[in-house]
Amino acid sequence: MDNKVKSTINDVAREAGVSKRTVSRVINGSPSVGQATRERIDAVIKELNFQPDKQARGLASKKSYLLGLIYDNPDALYIDQVQRGCLTVCTNLGYELVVHPCHWQEDDFVEDCLNFISRSNVDGVLILPPVSESKKLASALRANNHPYVRIASADLDDHANIVISNEREAMQDIAEHLVSLGHKDIAMISGPSPFCSSRERLEGFTDSLKKLNIDLPAHRVIEGQNSYESGLEIAKNIFSGTDLPTAIFANNDEMAAGVIRVASDLGIKIPEQVSLAGFDDNIFASRIIPSLTTLRRPVQEISVVATKKLIQAINPQNKAVEQTTVIKPYLITRESTAKCIKED
Amino acid sequence: MDNKVKSTINDVAREAGVSKRTVSRVINGSPSVGQATRERIDAVIKELNFQPDKQARGLASKKSYLLGLIYDNPDALYIDQVQRGCLTVCTNLGYELVVHPCHWQEDDFVEDCLNFISRSNVDGVLILPPVSESKKLASALRANNHPYVRIASADLDDHANIVISNEREAMQDIAEHLVSLGHKDIAMISGPSPFCSSRERLEGFTDSLKKLNIDLPAHRVIEGQNSYESGLEIAKNIFSGTDLPTAIFANNDEMAAGVIRVASDLGIKIPEQVSLAGFDDNIFASRIIPSLTTLRRPVQEISVVATKKLIQAINPQNKAVEQTTVIKPYLITRESTAKCIKED
DNA sequence: TTGTACGCGTTATCAT
DNA sequence: ATGATAACGCGTACAA
DSSP states (O other): OEEEEEEOHHHHHHHHSOHHHHHHHHHHTTOOHHHHHHHHHHHHHHHHTOOOOOOHHHHSOOOOOEEEEEOOOSSSHHHHHHHHHHHHHHHHOOOEEEEOOOOSSSSHHHHHHHHHHHHHHHEEEOTTTTTTOOOHHHHHHHTTTTEEEEEESSOOSTTTSEEOOOOOHHHHHHHHHHHHHOOOSHHHHHHHOSSSSHHHHHHHHHHHHHHHHHOOGGGEEEEEOHHHHHHHHHHEEEHHSSSSSEEEEEEEEHHHHHHHHHHHHHOOOOTTEEEEEESSGGGGGGSSSSOEEEEEOHHHHHHHHHHHHHHHHHOOOOOOOOOOOOOOOEEEEEOOOOOOOOOO | OSSSOOOOHHHHHHHHHHHHHHHHHTTTTSSOOOOOHHHHHHHHHHHOOHHHHHHHHHHHHHHHOOEEEEESEEEEEHHHHHHHHHHHHHHHHTTTEEEEEOTTTSSSHHHHHHHHHHTTSSSEEEEOOGGGHHHHHHHHHTTTTOOEEEEESSSSOOOOOOOEEEEEHHHHHHHHHHHHHTOOSEEEEOOOOOHHHHHHHHHHHHHHHHHTOOOOOOGEEEEOSSSHHHHHHHHHHHSSSSSOOOOEEEEEEHHHHHHHHHHOOOOOOTTTOEEEEEOOOOOGGGSSSOOOEEEEOOHHHHHHHHHHHHHHHHHSOOOOOOOEEEOOOEEOOOOOOOOOOOOO
C-alpha cells in the first residue's frame, strides 16, 4: 500500500493523460466532462488513492471544509451527541468539525467567536443553546457574512438558519401525563428566566395545564438555575412547607436530581407522595433511583438536520432541499411519576 | 473596526516598508530581525489586525495548525473534559481541535484514522483510552511519521508519546480506604480483561489488598463490561448468593450505579450492609443515592499535559521541556462506603 | 469537452 | 539583517 506518498492532482492528470483542469472538474463534479474521460480519471484517482489537499483547496477557493461548533453548555452528553450527529453528515461530505467552547456571559464573547472563525477559517458555524439565543452573535455573523445555523428552542431566526426544538409543545405531553395520573396541585421549578428555553417550557406548561383545567399559580412556580445545587435549595424550600404539591416538574434533570436527593434525605417518597419529572433525559435520568420521567430531545437528529442546513448555507448553488425546521421532544415515562393518591 | 477586510502579509509588508519575507520572519519569531524593524512590523500587524492565513501557511509549510482528537468512549463527560483541557493549550498556541470519534473494534479502524489524518491534515493526534491501547494504531502512526500522544493507564509507549494515568497505584488508596473501614471480604467487579485499565486496576487492587493482608480470591472477582447493564447483571448474581461480601469495588461508576439499583430493588442497604466504590467520578457519582465513593482522574490536567507534549512532538526544534508523564487519580470519599459492621 | 495560465497567502531557498 | 523569487496544490477566467 503506497500510503506514504501523497499524490497530487498533477500526478492524477499525468497518469490519466489529461490536464489538471479536467481532473479538477471531475473532483468537483462538473457535468462538462466526457464519460470516458471521467471514468479514466476516476480510476486513476482510486489507483493513486488521491485526496485533494484541503489546505490548497481552501487557499484557492476560499473554502476550508471545516465546520465550527460553538457552545457553552455544561451538559457534556448533549454536546457529545451533537458532535456525533454532526460528524455523520460531515464525514460523508468531506467536512471536518472544529470545536469551540466559549463563555457567552463574558463581554468579549462575540469578538472571541468572530476571532475563532477567522483564525480557524471555518466555512460556517453551528451554534448550540444557550449561546444560540444570543442576538448579538447572530447579527455579527450575519454582518460578516458567516454562514451559521442555530439550534434553539424558539423561532428566533430565518428558518434557513435555525433548527427548533419545540419544547413549548412538548410540555403538553408531560402536562397531560401528570393530569392523567390525577395530579391537580402541581409545582414547577423553572429555568433561568433569561433563557428562551425556560420561557418556552414555563409557558407551554402553564398553557397546557390550563387547557386541562388545572391552574399553575404563581406561588407554585419557583425559578431555578438549572443546576443540581439549585435543585437542592428549591426542593428544601418546597418540602419545608406544609402543603406539598402532589407533583413537581423540574426544568431539567439536574434539578430533578436535586429534588430526589432532598426528598430522600427528608424521607419523602417519590413517586408515592410526590411525583417528579424532568427534562433532557440526561445520562443519570435512567440511573437514578427512582428513575426519572422526563422529556428527551432527539439531539442527534436535530444536529444532523442542522449540519445539513449549514452545509447548504455554505453552498448556495446546490438548489435548496426542503429541510425540517421543528423537532419535538418526546416523553419518556419512568418510575418518578405515579398516580396521585391525594383525595379531592 | 475594520474587521471586514482580512489583511495579508503583503499589506503588512507594504505598510511597514519591508519585504514580506521579513514579515514572515517576525511572525515566526525568527531571531535574525533587527530590533527596530521588528517593532515597526509588530505595530503594523496590530494596526491591521493581521492574522496569518492557516490555509496558506499550511500549504507552504506542511503544517495545518490543526490537532486531531481520536476516541471511542461512551463517557461524554470524559471527552468533554479532555476537549476543554486540550483547547486551553491549543488556543494559546494558535492550534485548533478537530474531533474524530471512531469505532476501534472494527476492522478498518486504523485505516479510518489514517484516512482522517490525511483528509483533515491535522499535524498530530491525541488518542484517548481505550483506543490509545491499540498497538496497531500506534505502529501505523509511527510508520507514517504522524506525531501522536496517547493517554492511557499503562506504560506502553515512549514517554514522549504518552501520558499515563497511574490507576494501578490509585487502587492502593481505595484498598486502604476499605480496609481501614474494617472490610475483609471484598469483591471486585472488574472491567473487560482486554483493556489495560482493567488489568491495571485489578492487579493494583489485588496487590494492595495483599499488602494489607487481605485476600481477593478468584470467586470474588467477576468480569463486567463497564456498562450499567453489566453492573445490573453482576449485582443480581452477587446479591443472590448466601454469603455477601461486605464491600464491592466496581471498575467504573456506571457499573456501580447498576449495583446501587439492584441493591435498592432487593432492599439491601448501601453502605449499611455493603459498601460500594467505583471509578471515574462520573457525573452521577455525586448525584446518585447513596453518592459514590470513587477514584477521579484529573482528566483536564492530563489532557493539558498531553496536548503540550503533542505540540512539542510536532515542533521538535523547540528544545524539549521536561514534561510530566504520570498522573495519579485520587480518592473521593462519599456515602457509599462505611464501617464494616460484620463481626469477625 | 478540454487545456493554459495565473492567483490564493504563506514559507523556503538563495542571494546580498 | 534583509529581499527577490520560487514553490506549495488547487480552482478558475479565458481560450481553444
